[in-house]
Amino acid sequence: MPDPTATEALGRFVAASRWEELPPALRHEAKRALLNHIGCALGVARDPAVRGALRVMRGLGGRVEATVFGQGARLDVMGAAFVNAVAGNLLDYDDTHLDTVIHPAAPVAPPALALAEQRGLSGAAALHALLLGGEVACRIGLAVSPGHYDRGWHITSTCGTFGAAATAAKLLGLDAAQVAAAIGIASSEAAGTVENLPTAAKNVGVGNAARQGILAALFAAEGWEAAAQAIEGRLGWARAAGDAADPAAIAAGLGERWEIARNTYKPYPAGIVFHAVIDACLELRARPGLVPEAIDSVTVAGDALLLARGDRPVRNARDARVSIHHAAALGLLRGRASVAEFEAAAVEDPALAAFRARVRAVRDETLPRGAARVTLRLLDGRSAEATVLTPRGSEARPLSDAELEAKFRENAALGGFADRAAAQIAAIWALDAAPDVAGLMALLA
Structure with missing residues (x-):
């Protein structure tokens, strides 16, 4: 047979x-x-x-x-x-x-x-x-x-x-x-x-x-x-x-x-490849003395899937759930990423919109799928960085x-x-x- x-x-x-x-x-x-x-x-x-x-x-x-x-x-x-x-x-x-x-x-x-x-x-x-x-x-x-x-x-x-x-x-x-x-x-x-x-x-x-x-x-x-x-x-x-x-x-x-x-x-109502971005930004925000007002620019690095899914303009709530820029803005500016942070009111928030414009996405194939590295350039010339390989809710951190x-x-x-x-x-x-x-x-x- x-x-x-x-x-x-x-x-x-x-x-x-x-x-x-x-x-x-x-x-x-x-x-x-x-x-x-x-x-x-x-x-x-x-x-x-x-x-x-x-x-x-x-x-x-x-x-x-x-x-x-x-x-x-x-x-x-x-x-x-x-x-x-x-x-x-x-x-x-x-x-x-x-x-x-x-x-x-x-x-x-x-x-x-x-x-x-x-x-x-x-x-x-x-x-x-x-x-x-x-x-x-x-x-x-x-x-x-x-x-x-x-x-x-x-x-x-x-x-x-x-x-x-x-x-x-x-x-x-x-x-x-x-x-x-x-x-x-x-x-x-x-x-x-x-x-x-x-x-x-x-x-x-x-x-x-x-x-x-x-x-x-x-x-x-x-x-x-x-x-x-x-x-x-x-x-x-x-x-x-x-x-x-x-x-x-x-x-x-x-x-x-x-x-x-x-x-x-998922702990966050967004595409899973954005969870490491959120986690990294929350980690950076929690560091002593690192306040949103001190940030000049944000660089988010990830694999091809992260960029293909999330390097996009945010026009509505659906875009926000699959956006590198919105995920980073929420983690750094609001310090949370619940359902409300991905709804229309958040998309249209002028402060979030302005912060999204400071975020740049770059490809780094050394990072595995689901991981992200966030680098901040501060107004005083300093920089800060956080890398998350296993975000909260992942197989390694269920x-x-x-x-x-x-x-x-x-x-x-x-x-x-x-x-x-x-x-x-x-x-x-x-x-x-x-x-x-x-x-x-x-x-x-």
């Missing part, structure tokens, strides 16, 4: 995986990912983009079977997954797998909860499907990184579609061949571009990843097939969407080494469960759900023992 293709290997892996056989730490990570995702979604419950997505999906929907977080509304499964994925990713406050820069939970957690709610499945089943979908997304992402993103593909939207397909296929109880087919069908759906990141079109891509993944699994359940090498074939998705793909990265150590276990959670809970409460308060936060947190931590997800979804409604 020939060796399985990478697509087939993923199908076998997903179909054969058993929740009770996973390491306890990995099972706990599923709850951490869900806690972070739901908190981020609740924080933007009042945002016009989320309300607009709800109106659009409500107009398109079928049977009302799944809860939309924080909206007092239910939609069809694919509509609810779309809106919840948009909400979870909107603030750029969600989880990140740094090697691929994928935000795994946004495209996979909403299908997991929506399908589990529709079908009366257990909390453990939803968490298990979330883990498997995140793993599939990250492994396919490894196969096409960094060229895929560099060519302009928004990797959360593209690889997230494969992850959502795997999540949905697991919850539908598909066999190995059907799971592989679902992933292959998803290769005909995966899309999203980096050019659209400063606009709401980015969120359409993330919402579609969740929605289209469910669709792919439903077609596979109906017997639809896909090419055995839909991902890695000569004319498959990986080659079409990147430069030099590495299909071996998909199956290497599959089931033994978990990429989703390397997921990280947020604790308590810090994730505090982040959840902050987001819940922003969305108007402070009074429910404690119960929501408790329900998420206990979800693996719950016979279904109905209790959690009632709290989120």
Whole structure:
């Protein structure tokens, strides 16, 4: 029998995986990912983009079977997954797998909860499907990184579609061949571009990843097939969407080494590559005698991804979340970087705008991805420098469960759900023992 293709290997892996056989730490990570995702979604419950997505999906929907977080509304499964994925990713406050820069939970957690709610499945089943979908997304992402993103593909939207397909296929109880087919069908759906990141079109891509993944699994359940090498074939998705793909990265150590276990959670609502910039600036600001008024200019050094993502003019809140200049200004001038510091009022603050103009970005390939060096030139001729290789929230310095809970409460308060936060947190931590997800979804409604 020939060796399985990478697509087939993923199908076998997903179909054969058993929740009770996973390491306890990995099972706990599923709850951490869900806690972070739901908190981020609740924080933007009042945002016009989320309300607009709800109106659009409500107009398109079928049977009302799944809860939309924080909206007092239910939609069809694919509509609810779309809106919840948009909400979870909107603030750029969600989880990140740094090697691929994928935000795994946004495209996979909403299908997991929506399908589990529709079908009366257990909390453990939803968490298990979330883990498997995140793993599939990250492994396919490894196969096409960094060229895929560099060519302009928004990797959360593209690889997230494969992850959502795997999540949905697991919850539908598909066999190995059907799971592989679902992933292959998803290769005909995966899309999203980096050019659209400063606009709401980015969120359409993330919402579609969740929605289209469910669709792919439903077609596979109906017997639809896909090419055995839909991902890695000569004319498959990986080659079409990147430069030099590495299909071996998909199956290497599959089931033994978990990429989703390397997921990280953000302390700041900005692109993860800007966290080291913020940390370095906060460190400099805390030094005795180093006040913002004494700074003449700021130089931020980082790798190619940092500059490609963040060396941009800041015109709106979306720009601010992916701006080197705004990140540095917040750390040095305001000394904080909470959600409010990335909203329109902060973007339009004359003091922040003037400070952003003092910031210059330079490339330094000796710095690893996610790191930054900030150098200040002071008005009196002195200089000061700080380098951050492992920012807070990174794999080397992860947020604790308590810090994730505090982040959840902050987001819940922003969305108007402070009074429910404690119960929501408790329900998420206990979800693996719950016979279904109905209790959690009632709290989120």
